Amino acid sequence: xxxxxxxxxxIERTLNNEATPDEAKxxxxxxxxxxxxxxxxxxxxxxxxxxxEGEEHFQVNxxxxxxxxxxxxxxxxxxxxxxxRIFQAAALLIPFILVAASFFYVNSKVDLLAVNEYDEIxxxxxxxxxxxxxxxxxxxxxxxxxxxxxxKFGLNERKVELEGEGWFxxxxxxxxxxxxDLNCLRVKVMGxxxxxxxxxxxxxxxxxxxxxxxxxKTVMSNSINMIPGDKAVYNRSSGRCKILHPDNYKLxxxxxxxxxxxNNSSLSDVIVTLSRAYNVNFIVEDSVALSYTYTITxxxxxxxxxxxxxxxxxxxxxxxxxxxxxxxxINK
Numbered sequence: 367x368x369x370x371x372x373x374x375x376x377i378e379r380t381l382n383n384e385a386t387p388d389e390a391k392x393x394x395x396x397x398x399x400x401x402x403x404x405x406x407x408x409x410x411x412x413x414x415x416x417x418x419e420g421e422e423h424f425q426v427n428x429x430x431x432x433x434x435x436x437x438x439x440x441x442x443x444x445x446x447x448x449x450x451r452i453f454q455a456a457a458l459l460i461p462f463i464l465v466a467a468s469f470f471y472v473n474s475k476v477d478l479l480a481v482n483e484y485d486e487i488x489x490x491x492x493x494x495x496x497x498x499x500x501x502x503x504x505x506x507x508x509x510x511x512x513x514x515x516x517x518k519f520g521l522n523e524r525k526v527e528l529e530g531e532g533w534f535x536x537x538x539x540x541x542x543x544x545x546x547d548l549n550c551l552r553v554k555v556m557g558x559x560x561x562x563x564x565x566x567x568x569x570x571x572x573x574x575x576x577x578x579x580x581x582x583k584t585v586m587s588n589s590i591n592m593i594p595g596d597k598a599v600y601n602r603s604s605g606r607c608k609i610l611h612p613d614n615y616k617l618x619x620x621x622x623x624x625x626x627x628x629n630n631s632s633l634s635d636v637i638v639t640l641s642r643a644y645n646v647n648f649i650v651e652d653s654v655a656l657s658y659t660y661t662i663t664x665x666x667x668x669x670x671x672x673x674x675x676x677x678x679x680x681x682x683x684x685x686x687x688x689x690x691x692x693x694x695x696i697n698k
Contacts, residue, residue: 372396377405391521486514489530492645494622499524502537503544506622509642510565531563533619536578551600551607554581561619571600574618582607617663625665626672633658633682637693644669651694655682 372380372393379385380393396402489495489507498504501519511530519525525545536544538557546553548564551571558578564571573582573592580592586605592598595615600607617627626643628636633656637648646669650656658680666672673684673691681696 371401483517484514485517486512488512490645491642499526501539501542504535506533508532508563508621509645528562528564529566531561531565531621533559533561533622535559550585550602550605552583554583555579563618569602571602572618573598573600574615576616576619620663623665624667625663627663628660630659630661632656633660633680633693636660636676640669640672647690649690649692651692655680655693655695658682 372389376385376389377393380390385393397406487495487497487507489509489511491509493509495507496504497507497513497515499515499519500517501524503524505513505526507513508531511528511532513526513528513530513532515526519542522542523545524539524542525547527547527549529549532546534544534546534555536555536558540556544555544558546555546562548562548571551564551573553560553562553573555578558580559576560578560580561574561576562572573580574597575592575594577594580596582590582592582598582600584590584600584605584607588607590598590607590609592609595611597610597612597615597618598607599610614629617625617629620627621643626639628639631639637650640646641648660676660679662675662679664672664675666675670686673686677683683694683696685692685694
């Protein structure tokens, strides 16, 4: 990465401990580059030239009785002058060292230099998991979800990448917004509770805001601001985003309490959800069954019992084998 050379005035103010935090951060970053290190080396060389031999006799303003004494005096003068230069150099570098020490302390907490390692967590089917980040923010991940996040958040933002579904509770920090990158959509928050559903094999992405504020930014650079109770539905194919105002918006995150909510949901959506939640495989033998929809809320942990409840709604039957569940019509 090529950095612009800071102005000399800013460099001098940094070395003299007179720069602003932003200026000092910029200079210290530049000092870590090859070009910045060459500049520091050149600066030291220039200071060294001031204490080279040949100018010591200008410090003597009286007659010297002998060459031996003269030589000894010159050596002492040179030693004293060298000490003075060392103290001057130390006085010059102390502010820089203090700034650098502060910089590296802050860098141990956040990622000032943008060189960082990432962790990735995948939640398999049939499981859920909670992740707590270093700033106190947390996310509850639904089945078959993946999240990628830095071990140290950056100075200006806290950014994670999500595939799947997660319920976020973000620690408030106005100076460091929290960003959830969904590839084609970015969710930017300050301190907020919201649910995101963005499975890669589903065309729609949904964001439901429970509290706080959210700014959505699409690949088309369109920004959409949400308020609590809003549900945003973004279509990957069309690139369009619509805002809904459902009365029961908090049910979107009911899965955290092992509650499944189907509201006029197609059988296709139902079996996808059940497949994730119970780690089972459905085989649809009669495509006609896919034309039926379901409205039901359940917290049953027993899949067999739940399938029996679904059979009461439509003439679709679920036949459980060892590893698969066959889906067929009742008259077959």
